[in-house]
Amino acid sequence: MKALASLALTATLALALPTLAAPALAQDDHVAPEPVASQVSLEDGLSAWNQIHEVFSHPRCANCHVGEDNIPRWSGPHYGDEPRNHGMFVNGDDSRFGVESITCTTCHATENAQVLHGPPGAEVWMLAPVEFVWWEKTSQEICEQVKDPERNGFRSIEDLAHHVEFDALVLWGWNPGPGREPAPYSASELASFVRTWGAAGAPCPAG
Template sequence: MQPTLRVMASLLVLLTVGGCRREPDAGAAPKAALPEVAPNALRSLQDFAAIESPAERSKALFLEASRVLLHPRCANCHPSGDVPLQGMDGQPHYPPVVRGPEDKGAVGLECTSCHQDRNLAHARVPGAPNWHLAPKEMAWVGKSPRHICEQMKDPARNGGKTLAQIVEHNAHDELVAWGWKPGADRVPAPGTQEQFGAIIAAWVETGAECPNEEARP
């Protein structure tokens, strides 16, 4: 066998037996792995401390927040159409209703015709103060976490709110709070409103960065 052919044969054996080994990039920082949590729980802020880059930590925090934002208890009131959704599978509201001119139902069939400022246990009708649909520009159903993130930062699509007001809204608004106390046999949003508000606040404090388009919680 010619020397060149012997060298090629030796290389082929090495590749077949050992495979190609790529040396790690010395300049690349390893990504911190977040702990697994139950579907009904949220990670603590301490879990994100291992992410050294504030920008990457901010993105991870918003992905965690999106587990609440995209949960049916929240997303059902943020539809892209004119009909509110209900149930864990996002079925159209029954009986049939529409958002109306002010997102509070059609004239004569406003949301508050049935929904009071609290849950009605015997009738199984959910309720909270100021019950209404989110405006269409705040639609979340079918949107990626990145889309929702950019939307939440945009005063033209978030009701004219500053980031500080976004934090306050998510941490203390009574209608938002309903997501964790939905009544009847409805599955609440993950974690608690206190935890969720703290995550949103930490997201803002780390620069309110948005995750990549393909990123999912």
């Protein structure tokens, strides 16, 4: 239904806008208007980054984007007052999905368990690669990482926008299962913040 609705919207837009806009819409699924580089100020770019950071540092995202200890985190109100390590001594190990000890999918299925404190699930379940670390990093550090092709999976800013709009694990952040607080905004709002930030030259906050 969602796909149909977005197709219908794309079709309507393609009709409404003359030829110039049509090829871009046909190549890409998103329907949000593209920000024009020269129209986005540094200030608007930084404020878009702050919104991106609100999402990236949210427990639904940062719990998986952890560093070299390879330990997924349990943080956010659902898990109590203090952030803690994933229970049961779970460790993603170097593989980032626990193949060396116990694999994530032993417990995490392709859908959320519907009981409170049951394992959440999605099509894939594993830690983000170690260089995509956000856990306990500052806004500036996350910003520099996200736009560095050597540390973001060789993605352009548009690739990042596409990833946050359509990736199954990102989308899970808005459908996290019983009792868990969803990430702020929505996936398509997040994608549009990324495009605005990119159009301003992807500025990062100081310090």
